[in-house]
Amino acid sequence: MTERLSDETRGPLLDPLFKCGWQMIEGRDAITKTFVFENFVDAFGWMTRVAIWAEKWNHHPEWSNVYKTVTVVLTTHEVDGLSALDAKLARKMEAMV
Numbered sequence: 001m002t003e004r005l006s007d008e009t010r011g012p013l014l015d016p017l018f019k020c021g022w023q024m025i026e027g028r029d030a031i032t033k034t035f036v037f038e039n040f041v042d043a044f045g046w047m048t049r050v051a052i053w054a055e056k057w058n059h060h061p062e063w064s065n066v067y068k069t070v071t072v073v074l075t076t077h078e079v080d081g082l083s084a085l086d087a088k089l090a091r092k093m094e095a096m097v
């Protein structure tokens with residue numbers, strides 16, 4: 001069962017992501033980052049690679065793409081907040097930029 005990150009466990013998982021530009025969303029237990037690529041194909045290709053991992057882990061982003069920009073929101077709907085899966089998917093996104 002996926003668990004919502006506690007106050008004690010969220011720091012070590014989220015702090016490295018904040019250092020990479022991720023931010024909390026005001027009013028939501030969710031993180032967001034906007035990625036800007038060289039062009040649309042690079043942006044969509046990255047989304048495609050991420051989508052394969054999202055499907056493999058059954059954990060999917062909330063995201064939008066405008067030309068070479070992808071805005072991502074990560075949260076775990078089942079627990080209405082952040083879980084370790086969000087941090088895991090964010091790390092994978094960073095690794096594939």
Ligand SMILES: C[C@H](O)[C@H](O)[C@H]1CNC2=NC(N)=NC(=O)C2=N1
Pocket residue numbers: 058059060061075076077078079
């Ligand atoms: C039925 C399906 O397994 C669930 O809806 C999965 C799908 N992907 C998901 N993605 C995210 N971000 N949160 C979830 O709670 C979630 N649940």
